[in-house]
Amino acid sequence: MAKAKYxxxxxxxxxxxxxSILDDKLRVVGDAYREFTQHFPKPSWVExxxxxxxxxxxxxxxxxxxxxxxxxKDLSAVGITNQRETTGLWLREGGKPLAxxxxxxxxxxxxxxAQLREKxxxxxxRETTGLxxxxxxxxxxLAWMLEHVKGARKRAEKGDACFGTVDTWLVYKMTGGQxxxxxxxxxxxxxxxDVRKLAWDDSMRELLGVPAACLPEIRGxxxxxxxxxxxxxxxxxxxxxxxxxxxxxxxxxxxxxSPGEAKCTYGxxxxxxxxxxxxxxxxxxxxxxxxxxxxxxxTTYALEGSSFIAGAAVQWLRDGLKVIKKSGDVEPLAASxxxxxxxxxxxxxxxxxxxxxxPEARGxxxxxxRSTTAAHLARAALEGVAMQIHDLAETxxxxxxxxxxxxxxxxGASANNLMMQFQADMLGTxxxxxxxxxxxxxxxxxxxxxxxGVWTSTDAIRKAWKVGxxxxxxxxxxxxxxxxxxxxxAVERA
Numbered sequence: 001m002a003k004a005k006y007x008x009x010x011x012x013x014x015x016x017x018x019x020s021i022l023d024d025k026l027r028v029v030g031d032a033y034r035e036f037t038q039h040f041p042k043p044s045w046v047e048x049x050x051x052x053x054x055x056x057x058x059x060x061x062x063x064x065x066x067x068x069x070x071x072x073k074d075l076s077a078v079g080i081t082n083q084r085e086t087t088g089l090w091l092r093e094g095g096k097p098l099a100x101x102x103x104x105x106x107x108x109x110x111x112x113x114a115q116l117r118e119k120x121x122x123x124x125x126r127e128t129t130g131l132x133x134x135x136x137x138x139x140x141x142l143a144w145m146l147e148h149v150k151g152a153r154k155r156a157e158k159g160d161a162c163f164g165t166v167d168t169w170l171v172y173k174m175t176g177g178q179x180x181x182x183x184x185x186x187x188x189x190x191x192x193x194d195v196r197k198l199a200w201d202d203s204m205r206e207l208l209g210v211p212a213a214c215l216p217e218i219r220g221x222x223x224x225x226x227x228x229x230x231x232x233x234x235x236x237x238x239x240x241x242x243x244x245x246x247x248x249x250x251x252x253x254x255x256x257x258s259p260g261e262a263k264c265t266y267g268x269x270x271x272x273x274x275x276x277x278x279x280x281x282x283x284x285x286x287x288x289x290x291x292x293x294x295x296x297x298x299t300t301y302a303l304e305g306s307s308f309i310a311g312a313a314v315q316w317l318r319d320g321l322k323v324i325k326k327s328g329d330v331e332p333l334a335a336s337x338x339x340x341x342x343x344x345x346x347x348x349x350x351x352x353x354x355x356x357x358x359p360e361a362r363g364x365x366x367x368x369x370r371s372t373t374a375a376h377l378a379r380a381a382l383e384g385v386a387m388q389i390h391d392l393a394e395t396x397x398x399x400x401x402x403x404x405x406x407x408x409x410x411x412g413a414s415a416n417n418l419m420m421q422f423q424a425d426m427l428g429t430x431x432x433x434x435x436x437x438x439x440x441x442x443x444x445x446x447x448x449x450x451x452x453g454v455w456t457s458t459d460a461i462r463k464a465w466k467v468g469x470x471x472x473x474x475x476x477x478x479x480x481x482x483x484x485x486x487x488x489x490a491v492e493r494a
Contacts, residue, residue: 005076005454008064009445010057011438012082012166013246014103014268015315017053019060020441021068021075024454026464028436030068032060039100044107046350047100050088053166054173061233072234078174079242079448081249081440082166083268084189087141089152089214090169092162095177099149101166102141105269105308105350109140110359121207128204130188130195130280130289135351135359136306138165139191143208159213165189167243168216174240176229182216183223184299185248188291193218195280195289198299221248221293222451241451246440247271248292250410251302253443254434255465257458260402264389265440266413269353270310272392273302274400285395286355295450303400305354305392309347309363310385311413316349317381323374331416334379342367343376344486345384346494355395361494367486382419387487390426406430410439417471425475426483435468 004023011018015038021030034056039047065071085104090097102108113133116122122133131137142163146153155161162172168182187193187200192210194201200215219225225240244252247265251273254263259277264270273292280289280301292302309316314330317323324330344366346352351359365377397403407429414420414433424431436442442461449455 006068006070006074007077007079007445007449007452007454008061008075009079009081009441009448010061010170011246011441011444012053012057012080012170014083014105017056017060018438018441019057019064020438020445021064021070022442022445024449026442026446026460028438030064030070032063032067034060046103046106048086048103050090050097050101050169053169057170058231058233065233072238075234075238076454077239077241077448077452078228079444080167080170080240081244081246081444082170082186084165084186084245084247085136085138085141086166087138087145088164088166088169089142089145089149089156090162091155092160092177092180095172098152098155098161099145102145104136106141107135107351107359109135109144112140112143113359116207125191125204125207128194128201129191131191132286132288132357134357136308136353137189137191139204139208139210142210146209156214157211161214162216163214164216167245171225171240171243174228174231175226178229179226180216181219181225183219183221183243184291184294185221185245187218189245195291198291198294220295222295222447224451239452240448242444242447242449244293244443244447247273247304248290248302249443249447250440251275251292251443252446253439253441253461254408254410255458255462256408257462260400262396262404263408263410266310266385266409266411268310268312270307270385270389272305272389272396274396274402274404276301276303276400281400283399285399286357287395287399288354293447303396305396307347307385307388307392308350308353311411312349313347313381313385314413317378323377330378330382331418333375334382335418337373337375337379340376340380340383341371342369342486343372343380344490345377345380346490347381347384347388348494352491352494355391356491364490364494366490366493382416383422383483385413386419386423386426387483389423393427404429406432408432408434410434410437412437420471421474424471424473425480428473431471432467433469433471435466
């Protein structure tokens with residue numbers, strides 16, 4: 001009997017790190033998760049400690065191996081998926097971070113983006129990168145670091161400092177500083193890569209004042225990025241062979257391999273992606289054109305809409321407002337009232353993403369009166385997350401010219417049945433939740449397994465993907481329209 005092969009997937013997210021170990025039948029045999037600290041030094045600023053992120057990865061790898069009853073020597077490959085636009089800068093020699101990482105939610109470069117828009121630069125940026133001028137993306141964050149961190153620009157120009165998103169940081173650390181690379185999916189989120197040529201663009205670098213010497217090498221999503229070296233949790237020599245940003249990995253993990261197939265991941269934020277095939281589709285309505293993955297010589301593109309706040313709204317109810325004690329309490333609390341009534345919540349706690357792109361927008365509770373309870377706030381919060389996704393889905397239908405016959409969902413917040421039913425009601429289409437909600441990790445593992453020869457084609461993931469629950473629309477048309485009207489009015493005021 002052939003010995004089982006195992007792939008380790010690191011899913012480094014915004015609020016925590018998740019490590020899974022899958023066997024060659026795509027069964028999860030080991031699992032671990034750790035939260036880490038969120039830093040908010042000023043209003044609209046969000047930072048992470050790169051060293052703390054790395055420590056969480058090492059801890060989770062050890063815990064996942066213990067959970068699986070395996071050692072590092074049993075692994076065939078490692079795959080990485082990550083929070084995408086979070087921006088780091090560290091010394092090439094020794095790897096010491098020059099500053100805290102600026103998280104994708106951070107809005108400190110809003111003014112810089114506005115200045116570039118006023119100069120008429122956005123059409124050129126959009127044509128080259130597929131993105132819009134928004135502080136969400138890495139480019140202006142890096143430009144801010146080069147301007148404000150002492151000595152950073154000089155070091156970057158000399159090549160002594162390395163820029164990277166979290167994938168680049170993890171590969172650097174896992175390989176003992178030997179590899180400074182990124183993959184096309186993460187590079188496509190920087191405002192610095194030509195989305196068609198899949199290469200750093202000199203005109204975008206010059207626009208933002210970014211030296212070429214600090215940029216990582218761009219690779220495919222299945223590639224030989226290096227091998228482990230000097231880690232506490234893994235032996236030397238294990239190949240790193242798969243990598244993609246978290247949302248692209250989830251699209252892959254949801255088996256959305258054909259043009260028109262779409263998924264929405266409900267994590268800290270919520271992200272809707274549709275496979276558009278081998279041609280980048282330009283949005284007319286503020287959606288993003290992004291690389292879904294590149295395997296060999298074949299590049300697959302996607303349209304994407306981003307909602308910055310999803311599960312983070314529940315965390316805010318828990319940690320900020322103290323409405324609930326733990327995240328799991330939100331659904332029963334929300335279900336204790338039949339409806340949210342006049343209460344509406346716009347989750348613009350980090351501005352509004354597509355299709356609105358209003359970084360200055362702020363969160364809003366409306367329709368509150370003396371009868372409003374914590375349950376109404378909880379229900380309105382869940383509904384507000386779903387309403388943002390409704391707007392994205394409608395925009396994507398128009399821009400792509402395709403209907404979404406069923407809506408695949410994943411991520412931790414998709415376990416909330418009340419919110420998923422409301423989502424189906426608002427979309428007017430079935431919402432399909434798989435048995436395995438951790439499709440981001442599944443996508444990373446499968447990319448790595450393809451790179452290491454554990455699997456030879458995408459057929460295996462199609463066979464492994466199984467429906468968990470289907471939510472069918474139930475709401476009457478007049479009730480749906482009332483919710484939509486209430487939502488649109490609130491968004492105008494946010």
